[in-house]
Amino acid sequence: MGAGAAVSLRVSTDKDSGVAVVTLDRPDRLNAIDLGMVAELKKCWRELRFDDSVRAVVLTGAGGRAFCTGIDRDAVVPQPDSPYMQDDPLLTVGPKANDLWKPVVAAVEGMACGGAFYLLGEAEFVVAGTTATFFDPHTTYGMVSAYESVLMAQRMPFGEVARMVLMGTAERISARRAHDIGLVSELTQEGGALEAATACAAVIAGYPAEATQGTVRALWSAKEAARAQGFAQAPHLVSLGNLPADRQAGLFAARRRDGFRVR
Template identity: 55%
Template sequence: MSRYQTLDYAERDGVAWVTLDRPEVHNAFDGRMMREIHECWRMLRENDDVRAVVLTGAGDKAFCTGIDRTAAGVGEGGPSEVGRRGSTPLHLDDPGDLLPPKTAGQLWKPVIAAVNGMACGGAFYLLGEVEFIIAAEHATFFDPHTTFGMAAVFEPMLMLQRMPLGEVMRMTLMGNAERLSAQRAHQIGLVQEVVPAAELHEAAHRVAAAIAAQPPLAVQTSVRAVWYAQELGHRQALDVAKTLVQLGTDQESLAEGQRRFASGRRDEWRLR
């Protein structure tokens, strides 16, 4: 029996598959799912059998559509599992406290998103902190906050890390009136590969397994370095890099890499 009620979890070839499993509400998250996602990220930090993660949604209609507005209290704007705690706005339980793999989980194993349909609103808490995105051809991306009278705040801030300013602004301000296609998302760099829906799982597993086959210390240090470069000033990042190079150099893995190079054996590669 799965340890989770709202997620499906499986491991194969050093890769963990985390599937948002509430297809009846387009994999929208309620309080339980938020807590289980957070628990899953934290668990994965300690699971040395897993070297890469694929995050996807159940079914073929949606990856995730953000907060479940049908959950108790959400649709009416009242108190709920997702939202403010207490009588003042100073104590806010925001999904950003539990969902993003880096911010909430401090997880530096690479996470790849396989987007299998609609991704909107609160889905960007997750997509904003994955390493890269592979999308099915029918996937769409949009942010409906303003249409429903809500300010879009955390989501566009997260997506500004991986989309041009004008694209973030347009998606934020257009609300429900417009959606980004998988092809357009690929053009602007939000998505790194677009595949037919029937090939999405195979494509995601192929790259995740290739990453998982590499020395984990080198991979995880590289992930951390790139995020530091994204978040810090240029000179600050270069200063941190000196420490990361030393921390991320495992002598055994380095020696194996040198033996591999000297042998003349080269991996088969695929042109993307």
């Protein structure tokens, strides 16, 4: 990060428990990911690979209103003028994308939507407060949900993923429903997700690191082939299906903030 650049990520480490808490810290932007945060996340995961005092990680968002709302719409991402090449900065924000195989537990309060699934899709499991909601707005704004759909298809029943990504902003999955379908492993009272996730991480961190990291690696080996195949199709589908940026912006500007149901 350049001199004077705002820091949008906080990392706190408890050497006694072996748990690091990584907090997305742009609450005024609902923890949307700008290019600065992309760089910070990559740096964070790479550094945690070398910190042997950290044996488990909790990932959460600041402010309580949102875990993360995906890519910041003000972020400018230049694209090659070719349907065969596409730059997606969110492909590099997750722990697995940065070769970190320490267990990661996500703690979700408030909204988790769109590009948030790049992060949730690379956590081992998710703990959520009762007011958490999950949705994918891509189709509403004329965009293909590609990477998000692939990642969530490995965490949720097919019909639930299909409904979420196709219904766009018209519906949000409640924390209770997310728990019922297996996306969320533990449901807490509002504001309790971080404490519960940290307690789980502390238990895991108390076990031999070689065993937990090997187990994480084994778990992910069962998913890698399907994910790689899905991701290979994503750039072409996005190039074919996305509306031009100005039309996306028009749909976004015309959005209704209260026009959804929670199920």
